[in-house]
Amino acid sequence: MWSRLTYTFRETGASLRRNVTLTVAAILTSAVSLFLVGGTFLVQRGFDNLLSKWAGGVQMIVYVQPTATPQQIDDIKAVLSQDPSVVDVGKLQYLNYEQSLAEAKRLFAGDPSTFSLLNKTNLPTEYKVVPKAGKTDLLVSLSDSYGKLPKVFKVVLARDQVQQISKLRDFVQTVTVGLSVLLLIGALILIWTTIRTAMYARRREIEVMKLVGATNWFIRIPFMLEGLIQGLVGALMSCGFLLFFNRLWTDGVVKLKGENGFTALVVSDSFLHLVMLMVVLFGMIAGAIASGIAASRFLDV
Amino acid sequence: MIRLENVTKIYNSEVTALRDATFEVNKGEFVFLVGPSGSGKSTLLRMMNRQERPEKGAVWVAGRNINEMPDGKVPHLRRNIGNIFQDYKLLLNKTVHENVAFALEVIGRPKHVIRQQVPAVMDLVGLAGKENRFPHQLSGGEQQRVSIARAFVNRPLILLADEPTGNLDPGTGEGIMRLLDRINKTGTTVVMATHDQRIVNMMRKRVIQMDRGIIVRDQARGVYE
Numbered sequence: 001m002w003s004r005l006t007y008t009f010r011e012t013g014a015s016l017r018r019n020v021t022l023t024v025a026a027i028l029t030s031a032v033s034l035f036l037v038g039g040t041f042l043v044q045r046g047f048d049n050l051l052s053k054w055a056g057g058v059q060m061i062v063y064v065q066p067t068a069t070p071q072q073i074d075d076i077k078a079v080l081s082q083d084p085s086v087v088d089v090g091k092l093q094y095l096n097y098e099q100s101l102a103e104a105k106r107l108f109a110g111d112p113s114t115f116s117l118l119n120k121t122n123l124p125t126e127y128k129v130v131p132k133a134g135k136t137d138l139l140v141s142l143s144d145s146y147g148k149l150p151k152v153f154k155v156v157l158a159r160d161q162v163q164q165i166s167k168l169r170d171f172v173q174t175v176t177v178g179l180s181v182l183l184l185i186g187a188l189i190l191i192w193t194t195i196r197t198a199m200y201a202r203r204r205e206i207e208v209m210k211l212v213g214a215t216n217w218f219i220r221i222p223f224m225l226e227g228l229i230q231g232l233v234g235a236l237m238s239c240g241f242l243l244f245f246n247r248l249w250t251d252g253v254v255k256l257k258g259e260n261g262f263t264a265l266v267v268s269d270s271f272l273h274l275v276m277l278m279v280v281l282f283g284m285i286a287g288a289i290a291s292g293i294a295a296s297r298f299l300d301v
Numbered sequence: 302m303i304r305l306e307n308v309t310k311i312y313n314s315e316v317t318a319l320r321d322a323t324f325e326v327n328k329g330e331f332v333f334l335v336g337p338s339g340s341g342k343s344t345l346l347r348m349m350n351r352q353e354r355p356e357k358g359a360v361w362v363a364g365r366n367i368n369e370m371p372d373g374k375v376p377h378l379r380r381n382i383g384n385i386f387q388d389y390k391l392l393l394n395k396t397v398h399e400n401v402a403f404a405l406e407v408i409g410r411p412k413h414v415i416r417q418q419v420p421a422v423m424d425l426v427g428l429a430g431k432e433n434r435f436p437h438q439l440s441g442g443e444q445q446r447v448s449i450a451r452a453f454v455n456r457p458l459i460l461l462a463d464e465p466t467g468n469l470d471p472g473t474g475e476g477i478m479r480l481l482d483r484i485n486k487t488g489t490t491v492v493m494a495t496h497d498q499r500i501v502n503m504m505r506k507r508v509i510q511m512d513r514g515i516i517v518r519d520q521a522r523g524v525y526e
Contacts, residue, residue, distance in 0.1 A: 003412050205392055211350070212455070213380035214407035215373075 004218075011222035015198045016229065022197060023230060026190040030234025030283055033183030035241040038279045040176040042246060042272065046265040047169040049106050051162060056091070059131050059158045060139055060146075063124040066097075068151035073125070076149055080127060086138045091130035100125050110253045110266030124153045187234065188290045191227050195294040198223065206299070216299050223295040224288045231287020235280040242279070246272055302328040302459060302490045303349055308358035310344055310514075318344040319355070320514045326492060328458075331485045333501050334494040335525055336511035342494035345511070346461045349492065350382045351375050363458060380408055383452030383489075387464035389444045391436040397447050398423075398432035404451045422454045426480060442473035446480065453484055460484060462493040466500060474500060498525035 016023055053061065062080065064073060073094070081089045095103065097120055104123065108115035131139040140157060147155040199206065209219055250266050303326040310319040319341045326332050334342040347353040348360050351367050359366050367378055391400050398419060405415045423429050426446040436444055445465060452460060462481065466474030478500055485491045495501060501508060501524060508523030509516060 003406065003415075004409055007406055204390065208390055208392065208403070208451075209407045210376075211352075211379060211384050211390075212404040212407060212451070213376040213378070215376045218407060218409070 008222050008225060012225045012229065015202075015222065015226050018201060019194055019198055022190065022194040026187065026194050026230045027234045027237070029183060029190050030187040030231055030287070031237035031241070033180055033187045034235050034238035034279045034283050036176055036180035036183060037282070038238060038242045038275045039245070040173065040180055041275045041278075042242070042267050043172055043176060044169070045267050045271055047165065047172075049109065049267070050165060050264040051169070052106055052264075053103055053128075054158050054162045056128075057130045058093075058128045059136050060129040060143055061156045062127040062129065062146055063153040063156070064126060065151045065153045066121055066124055068125075072151045076127065076152065079146070079149055080129060083138075083142065086131060086135045086142065088130045088132050093128040095126045095128065097123065097125055107264040109268055110250060110263035114263075184286075188286065191230055191287055191290045192294045194230070195223050195227060195291040196298060198226065199295060199298045210299075216296070219299060220292055220295040224292045227291025227294075228284050228288035230291075231283035231285070232280065234287075235283030238279055238283070239276045242272065242276060302326055302330070302363060303492070304359075304361040305345075305348070306359045306361070308348060308355045308360060310341075310348070310353060310355045317514050319348075322358070322514075322516055324509060324516065324519055326490060328490055329485070329488050331482070331491045331504070331506040332493070333504070333506055333508045333523075334492065334511060335496060335501055335508055337496065339513075340511040341514040342511055343463055344514075346463050346492065346494055349459070349461055350379055350384065376408075380455060381458045383449075383455070383457040383460040385445070385448050385452050385460065385462040385465045387467040389436070389448040391444055391447055391451075393436050396433050396435055397428060397439070400436070400447055401450045401454050404454055408455070410455075418454055419450075422450045425453070425483075426450045440473070441469050442476060445469065445473075445477050449477070449480060449484070453489070457489065459490045459492070462491065462495075464495055464497075465493065466495065466497050471499060475503070478504060501525040 048055075062076065064076060068076075077092070077094065080087055080092060100123055101118065104118055105115060108118075129139065136159070140159065143155045143157060146152060206219055246267065253263060253265050256263065305322050305324055308319055308322045309317070311317050322341075322345065334345055336342055344353060348355060349362060349367075351360075351370065354368050360368055362378065363381065365378075367375075370378060392403065395403060401419050401422060402415050405418065410418075420429070420432075423432060426449055428443065428446050428450065431439065431443065436447065439447065445468075449465075460481070465481070466477055469477065474497065481491055481493065482504070505522045505524070507521050508518065508525070510518035510520075510523075510526075
């Protein structure tokens with residue numbers, strides 16, 4: 001067992017050294033592509049945060065003053081339910097103080113000082129209103145009257161901010177997903193080529209190994225380890241990029257602090273770490289599998 | 302030990318390399334396969350360690366039909382078969398010792414076994430003291446001895462030799478033959494393809510003569526022609 005391990009590491013190390021140029025190319029390409037993959041997740045998460053209060057087809061939010069009594073809150077619900085042909089009553093949702101606070105936490109991720117000022121006396125609770133299909137315009141025309149109900153703080157409509165942001169998100173997502181897929185393919189092709197070159201350089205050795213009865217797995221594993229290391233190093237570099245650009249982004253967004261709600265574009269550290277972990281695992285596994293397949297492809301001696 | 306039954310091998314569905322070959326090699330036998338280039342000698346050898354599979358017929362090695370053996374078992378079959386080639390197939394970036402140890406290493410033999418078996422086989426092939434040389438620092442005959450050491454270090458049941466003296470001068474070739482004879486006397490079955498008349502006539506072993514893929518003669522204690 002021990003001699004197999006030392007054999008594997010020795011061969012992997014020798015192979016990596018022999019192919020420096022290709023190895024570096026494969027690592028850099030995987031780093032950039034994995035950075036874009038991770039970046040896609042982060043950007044998407046930022047937009048999701050920003051749009052989270054509008055998730056599920058919500059087109060209108062009625063904010064209720066924190067001083068409203070339960071009776072007054074029920075009265076508002078009764079009015080909102082008056083037009084079942086316009087408002088989808090089944091999807092009408094009330095967020096109490098705790099739920100509103102949880103939502104605010106996401107929206108103020110980049111602005112913890114503002115978030116810390118929120119409490120039961122100043123945080124409005126909210127009704128989320130989903131219109132029946134095709135009835136958005138009617139809902140909009142009703143919104144003024146909802147705004148005049150007692151204890152309603154304000155009424156906010158999705159069309160004012162959401163639609164532009166959604167379009168922007170779709171565009172950014174298409175571009176980052178497209179680019180990362182292209183670059184990932186490039187990275188895999190480079191890893192494949194590295195392994196094929198390494199195997200070609202060692203074809204004599206592999207022929208001898210097969211003739212003296214080495215198993216295919218024994219021959220394959222150092223190559224798979226080589227691919228795994230390339231993927232791992234690339235992924236670690238991409239994690240560095242992700243950390244750096246996320247920091248840059250967060251700093252920029254925090255400076256926008258204020259009423260605009262863009263602080264929601266900041267991604268929490270725990271999510272960033274999750275994305276980094278995913279990227280590392282993905283890089284390692286994809287590298288190992290690509291080289292394993294490449295090695296098998298050239299093992300017929 | 303080895304039995305071929307009506308073996309036919311066709312390359313690219315037109316070139317018939319072997320036609321209906323049937324013979325048996327007993328344990329401990331020494332057999333020459335002779336015939337001109339392209340007569341099917343190498344193909345026969347390559348059948349015996351499953352480098353090739355016949356279109357028709359069966360190849361039995363140590364009681365098993367190796368054509369029906371699953372791919373996963375082939376490495377284990379090959380651990381019982383040593384191979385020697387005209388061009389030695391040594392690894393040029395490894396020393397003599399490393400070349401021989403490599404054969405044990407890649408089949409997962411532990412270090413202490415390697416430390417014990419490599420020097421023993423070095424003694425046997427007459428290369429003791431040259432373990433740390435590289436192949437290019439050795440003569441052709443010495444390189445062939447390294448390749449024999451590598452083929453024999455795992456004590457295989459069968460040794461397949463494809464023109465092992467083809468690149469050597471007559472005197473050196475005779476030395477290699479004496480070594481193969483000694484290995485044969487330890488009980489290892491040896492099958493050797495050659496067109497070296499002198500050596501075949503000198504050894505007086507069983508001769509199987511091939512011509513255009515057909516066995517035309519199978520003679521005990523035979524001569525080349």
